[in-house]
Amino acid sequence: MPERSPLVRGMRDLYAEELASIRIVESVFGDTLKSYGYEHIRLPTMERTALFSRGIGESTDAVAKEMFSFDDETDSLSLRPEGTASCVRAVIDANMYRGNQPKLWYVGSMFRHERPQLGRYREFYQVGAEAFGFxxxxxxxxxxxxxxxVWERLEVNEEITLEVNSLGNTASRIRHRDALVEYLEGYREDLDADSQKRLELNPLRILDSKNEHTQQIIERAPNMSDYLDDESKRHFDEFQxxxxxxxxxxxxxPRLVRGLDYYTHAVFEWNTERLGAQKQVGGGGRYDGLCELLGGAPCAAAGFAIGVDRVALLRNELGLSTPSYTPDVYVLALSDDEDEYARQVAAQLRTTSSYSVRVHQGGGKVKARMRAADRSGARIALIIGAQEAASNQVSLKWLRINREQVTVPVTDLPTTLLNSN
RNA sequence: GUGGAUGUAGCUCAGUGGUAGAGCCCCGGAUUGUGGUUCCGGCUGUCGAGGGUUCAAAUCCCUUCAUCCACCCCA
Structure with missing residues (x-):
């Protein structure tokens, strides 16, 4: 036998209930964003590596350790680890914000080379929205x-908490950063190894550390809120x-800092306690400096990104799983002789109604045909034997409720079905 | 990336050196124009993969792959 090709680590085939759950989350986000006037944008899966290292930050884990990158003819390319950098690039490329204030949303796969776990995959799905010029x-x-x-519409609002913080404008951020480094330098030897490295690369992230000893040191570290200038304070007060x-x-x-470098002013994260270690279901904030950093004209901007898989998992966890797709109607002949007539009935029903109609294929005895109808999940079976075929009729049987089977002319089918809900 | 657990039928799992099993599912019959209940019968396996030890390996050893848990990270 030829060898099988195994699934690549961290990749998944999505189907049935799992896919249905994910699609519900995506469509509720899409509908809601649309209702707020956000426009859909579809962004490429691949960008130049430089876009991410400049936009997200060279020292972030997402860029430094977790990107799928490879050399193309002239450039290093990467599968996108998040959506904001691409979205900003697209806005700059098309000059969308010249005399305009675009509000955009996107959905799609993101890629990070991490060790997989429940709720953490190498290809995962995000919905995001970005608003420019405000x-x-x-x-x-x-x-x-x-x-x-969206949380309310998806019935997960009770299980999700929101945390907010302000990182202030760039000037405030730098002043706080300097004070923080100065303070932490005094405890350099007591910090965990990761935090020691971050002292040079990305000191703010030390505030996020889960290491107990480091947390004790952080307890007395300079607070961002004490370093906010008037403009930053006003912004955050108004936000609240x-x-x-x-x-x-x-x-x-006050220790919420976000993993990506581009944030300023208000930042926020949504968390849940229901998914083990994968607590975070979404995050976002303001990133006023990013457009300029990526070579565009200066432009205020803010956005969020949501982990679709995690929200879908949360819904399953809460017993809100979505049934997978099933046809509405299953048309079956009782023997091969009526198969062609059954096919015609199905075809006709598809054009005269919006039902999804499956017609029996593969032959078999009556029992097997009926069983296939049952297993399809359809609510209604249309049964066609020699008698029905001879008289242009069908027998309509409800498979999920207790109601008497009726035999009706084919021409009456649409109205009979309409009245049968 | 680090530490740990797991991997046996489509699914859930038992089997710790001696002929690969159970339940569910599936297929057939009872019931040849009616599924989902019941009864009877039947099928189903690279024991994750590769190598080693042994007369003999699902079982012991090594390697590897994948999943899960924690760390880490983030969505």
Whole structure:
């Protein structure tokens, strides 16, 4: 026998309930974003590696350790580890924000070379939204309100908590960073190995450390909120006021820093306790400097990204799993002689109704045909024997409810079905 | 990337050196124009892969792949 080709690590075939769950999450996001006036954008899966190293940050784990990169003829290319950098690039390329304030959303696979676990895959799905050209925190708060709408529609809002923080503008960030490094230098030897490395590369991330000893040191570290200048403070105060007005419950977490470098001002994360170690279901914030950093004109911007797989898993965890696709109607002949007539009935029904109609194929005895109808999941079986075929009729049988079978002329089928719900 | 657990039929799993099993599923019959219940019968396997030890390996050893858990990271 020829050798089988095994699935690549961290990749999945998605089908049945699992896919149905994912599609529900994606479509609710899509519908909700559309209702807020966001426009759909489809972005490429591959970009130049430089876009991510510049945009996301050379020292972030996502870029430094987790990208699928390879050399093409002239450039290093990478599978996208997230969507924001591509979206910003697209906006710059098309000059979308010249005299305009684009609001965009996207959905698609992202790739990170991590050790897989439940809720963590090498190819995973994100929905994201980005708004360009808005300075005020009203957009930031609206982004959160959009996501909150989605949580409610997906019935997961009780299981998801929101944390917020402000990183301030660039000037504030630098002042805080300097103070933080100075403080942490005093404890350099006491920090865990990872944190020691980050002291040079990305000191803010040390605030995020789960190491207990490091956490003790962080307890007394300089707080970002003490370094915010007036502009940053005003921005964040207004942001929080909006959240209250938008009926959003959020917890202030002064140590929330986000893993990607481009954030400024308001940042936020959605977490759940229901998925083990994979707590985070989404995150976002403002990134006013990114457009300029990627070679575009300066442009205020804010956005979020949601882990679709994790939200779908959460729904399953809560018993909200979505039934996979099933046909509405199963048309079966009782013997090969009526198969052609059955096919015609099915074809006709597809054009006169919006039902999904499956017709029996593969022959078999009556018992096998009926069993196939049952197993298809269809609500209704249309049974065609010699009598029906001879008189242009079909027998309609409800497979899921207790109701008497009826025999009707084919021409009456659409109305009979309509009245049968 | 680090540490650990697991991998046997389509599914859930038992089997710890001596002929590969159970339940569910599936197929057939009872019931040749009616599925889902019941009864009877039947099929189903590279024991994740490769190598080694042994008269003999699903079982012991090595390597490798995958999944899961924690770390890490993030969505």
């Amino acid at each position: 300075n005020g925190p009203d957009v930031d708060a609206e982004l959160i309100r959009i996501v909150q709408d 006021e909006r959240l209250v007005r938008f009926d959003i419950r959020a917890t202030m977490n």
